[in-house]
Amino acid sequence: MIEQVQNPVLEIHDLTVSYDKKPVLWDVDLSIPSGKLVGIIGPNGAGKSTLIKAVMDLIPTNSGYIKLFDQSLGEVRNRISYVPQRETVDWDFPASVLDVVIMGRYGKLGLFKRPRKADKEVAMECLRKVGMEQFSKRQISQLSGGQQQRVFLARALAQQADFYFMDEPFAGVDAATEKAIITLLREMADQDKTVVVVHHDLQSASNYFDWVILLNMRLVASGPIESVFTQELLQETYGGKLTLLSDVSDLMRKEQYPHREAK
């Protein structure tokens, strides 16, 4: 069940990604309509984070192309925001909450320009939206997991983008934060912004998303939640490991095979 759409905001065509020659995503083909709250769902090691990293051009791809707003990433970067996993940064870094949120303005500022007063005001406004304005001067190491995630979200909001990619924004956060975040994401989708979220809790997924991408080393399904969230497709995503596929992947790494024959 892979639903392709007209005028997609994201189009992924025949994407294959490997780590050290071992394919972790095979031939993904999908498209997403505008203004949706999209969940990327699948078991551990399914390649969920890999997919959005490939879209953000953070890792090399073996084949295929990706188009955002029908253009390449480089042409529309200002309209795209990426929120990495919370654990990928060192929260002991000497920075305040406001310092981190202001980083969301750096893309608009460009190189060698200092943040202006207007940028600070935007950053404060975004902190207010996530309910963290009273923490603006706090050293980031003193934050709880949920607060750290809110800071990352505020930084993304400060980018004022049209398309957001978020890697596990609900991992290790308290219930209040999860609710606050999902409310914000919902508001954003209502304003015709597209939000793609890597998520691994099936239970809440059915309430959160309009559109779901089911992933397990290959694309299982992509479409509106009501047609994708079926017993059968979930079974295909989570149940029955594709042992043959992962054995072939392992062999490719062992023998250091190229993924595509040289043309």
Next chain:
Amino acid sequence: METFFDFFSFRDPNVRYVVLGSILLTSSSAIVGSFTFLKKKALVGDAVAHAVLPGVCLAFLLHGTKNPFILIAGAFATGWLSLVLIDIIVAKSKLKEDTAIGLILSVFFGIGILLLTMIQHSGNAAQSGLDQFLFGKAASLVGQDLWAFAAVAITLIIVVAMFFKEFTIISFDENFAKSIGFPVRALELVLTTLTVLAVVVGIQAVGVVLMAAMLITPPAAARFWTDKIRTMIILAAIFGSLSGLTGAYISYIAPAMPTGPWIVVVITSIAFVSFFFAPVKGILYKLLRQRRIKNMMEEENILKLLYKLGEEKKDFYESRTISDITSKRGFDLSLLQSRMNKLRRQGYLNKLDQQWQLTQEGKDKGQRIVKLHRLWEVYLTKYLRIAPDHVHEDAETIEHILTPELESRLEKLLDYPELDPHQSKIPYR
């Protein structure tokens, strides 16, 4: 002492140059090193430092003079080569970064020593002084050398100031920096170049063997004093300068003495002082804080106990003897006396011929602790479903922690219960 004043009056122009030079070299290394430190690349700095030695020797062998620009170029070349090789080893082999660094460091340094020994035995008169690159010699920093090294040092500081925002973001969150389209690879390249240059100029003062300390120790010490990156870098520069100045002085009064080890001793002392005495993060501060909390808890326990005695005897203001108190709870006797005297000075207790009596304030404070204890017991049984015989120990600690704000939230949440789980009355005011 006389030399001390000679030196620090800066009357001798030579002294002025040496001081200026060593401060510039050490502070610029500390500033660049701050980012090496934040990016957790301390060992890479060490590898580069050792790897510049063969470059210095080769440059001398090929050119035959100690022209500072030629030597800097040679040092720069092998310093860079070592970094490239480390990257290649990590990318193309199964070896991890620490192994690659260890390999490259020792191979380059070994070749460097080999070349240096060859030069020293070659009978070339111009070679004297090359060995100063091993352990540094700030006092020899005069004339053309000084201007060359100072120019590089100032360039380093200016470039870091220009790229401050960019270096900060690639140190904190590289993937995010890539995602907003910053040229992360190019920025890394600039930062690495600066690191190599910082090493190249710093070795004049400290020498290759100990150069890594000049990159890493100042920011590590500065980190203890602040949570702001700007302040941290400025402090690192100041700490670096202080050690550089001391090194220059030692090198001035004892020309036979290598400067590097002295600089390292000074900067390491600064780091130790920071480690122990810095506010908030220092060990001493943490110990004092724990002691203060322990004292506070013990004092509150005394007032709580006197309140409970009053509850039993139905008279809060009756005088009690020390043995009344110790019969209820084991206190350290010597400390008990001094703590009770402190409570007396603070106005919570009165002392009447070896007997102790609660004041109004003392009774109120004791009552509050008892109330918090019993409220917390109610909370634990009601909301956490913990058995009533297990809640006392927890409440013993929590009663001291709860702030007035949490206190009123707790009261509202539980709706002012009458009794605790052990059927004791909860005393409200």
